[in-house]
Amino acid sequence: MGGAMLEGWIQNGVAGPAGVVIDPGVGDRMAGLVREAGLLLNPEVGKVPAPRVIVLAVKPQMMDKVLADAVRMAGPGTLILSVAAGKTVAGFEAAFGASQPIIRAMPNTPAAIGRGMTVCYPNAAVSGDDRALATMLLRAVGEVAWVEDEGLMDAVTAVSGSGPAYVFHLVEAMTRGGIDAGLPEELAVKLARATVAGAGELMRRSGEDAGELRRNVTSPNGTTAAALDVLMGDHQGDPDAGPMAKLLSEAIAAATRRSRELAG
Numbered sequence: 049m050g051g052a053m054l055e056g057w058i059q060n061g062v063a064g065p066a067g068v069v070i071d072p073g074v075g076d077r078m079a080g081l082v083r084e085a086g087l088l089l090n091p092e093v094g095k096v097p098a099p100r101v102i103v104l105a106v107k108p109q110m111m112d113k114v115l116a117d118a119v120r121m122a123g124p125g126t127l128i129l130s131v132a133a134g135k136t137v138a139g140f141e142a143a144f145g146a147s148q149p150i151i152r153a154m155p156n157t158p159a160a161i162g163r164g165m166t167v168c169y170p171n172a173a174v175s176g177d178d179r180a181l182a183t184m185l186l187r188a189v190g191e192v193a194w195v196e197d198e199g200l201m202d203a204v205t206a207v208s209g210s211g212p213a214y215v216f217h218l219v220e221a222m223t224r225g226g227i228d229a230g231l232p233e234e235l236a237v238k239l240a241r242a243t244v245a246g247a248g249e250l251m252r253r254s255g256e257d258a259g260e261l262r263r264n265v266t267s268p269n270g271t272t273a274a275a276l277d278v279l280m281g282d283h284q285g286d287p288d289a290g291p292m293a294k295l296l297s298e299a300i301a302a303a304t305r306r307s308r309e310l311a312g
């Protein structure tokens with residue numbers, strides 16, 4: 049995820065020569081992008097002056113390991129911006145102190161192309177300038193929303209953080225359906241990818257309610273209605289009640305529970 053955001057920042061010119069990237073496992077492609085953008089890659093931690101912001105983007109299970117270095121690197125005004133699922137503000141305050149400005153954020157991978165969705169929760173030490181800085185960084189890679197209740201972050205993670213995976217799985221499932229209905233695999237893949245991408249773009253540009261867009265495709269007693277009878281049961285008037293909505297609700301509940309567990 050850190051790589052997706054960094055790519056967006058490099059493309060937008062937000063990450064410049066003053067930036068430092070620390071990733072002992074950095075891949076060749078990312079290392080090339082980082083060097084081309086003039087950022088410093090993997091310097092000795094003790095030699096880096098206190099930065100204005102530290103973005104923490106390691107796996108939740110790795111977080112304790114990197115926190116010692118991050119604490120050493122941070123100055124009193126350094127904003128800590130974590131994107132780790134489950135990791136709570138209280139956990140970061142225990143490491144940095146409660147006077148450190150800390151933001152728990154949940155972005156998603158479309159940030160790599162400037163189309164991310166990030167939700168932020170600030171601790172009490174976050175100033176207006178810190179918020180503006182975080183908003184600027186995250187706006188450079190997509191949309192930003194703020195919540196004042198940290199308890200919402202687990203469900204946020206389950207909907208928008210993990211959400212791109214559900215959409216990619218929809219493409220896989222539609223591809224399978226096309227193959228089963230007799231299409232050659234290559235054509236099934238092309239149709240499923242183009243349909244999900246095109247429908248998403250139509251929804252974004254039109255701003256219409258998803259239900260309205262669905263109804264626009266559905267002719268009475270036509271092909272779409274036949275498919276929706278399977279996905280929505282006889283609940284087409286109630287989009288919350290059908291089999292697909294129930295399955296996704298269960299999936300999102302499972303992701304929400306896992307986010308809570310990751311707090312550790």
Ligand SMILES: NC(=O)C1=CN([C@@H]2O[C@H](COP(=O)(O)OP(=O)(O)OC[C@H]3O[C@@H](n4cnc5c(N)ncnc54)[C@H](O)[C@@H]3O)[C@@H](O)[C@H]2O)C=CC1
Nearest residue numbers: 049050070071073105106107108131132133155156157209
């Ligand atoms: N993948 C996603 O769609 C999203 C992930 N996240 C969060 O982002 C974090 C990273 O997850 P992914 O990007 O999926 O994992 P990843 O495995 O793709 O990336 C983790 C990166 O951390 C680096 N790393 C490992 N040890 C390190 C160390 N000691 N110091 C510095 N860097 C180190 C790895 O080389 C790798 O580049 C997690 O906390 C996850 O919850 C948040 C939103 C969405």
Ligand SMILES: O=C(O)[C@@H]1CCC=N1
Nearest residue numbers: 132133205209210211
């Ligand atoms: O799967 C995960 O734990 C991370 C958080 C949101 C998306 N990926």
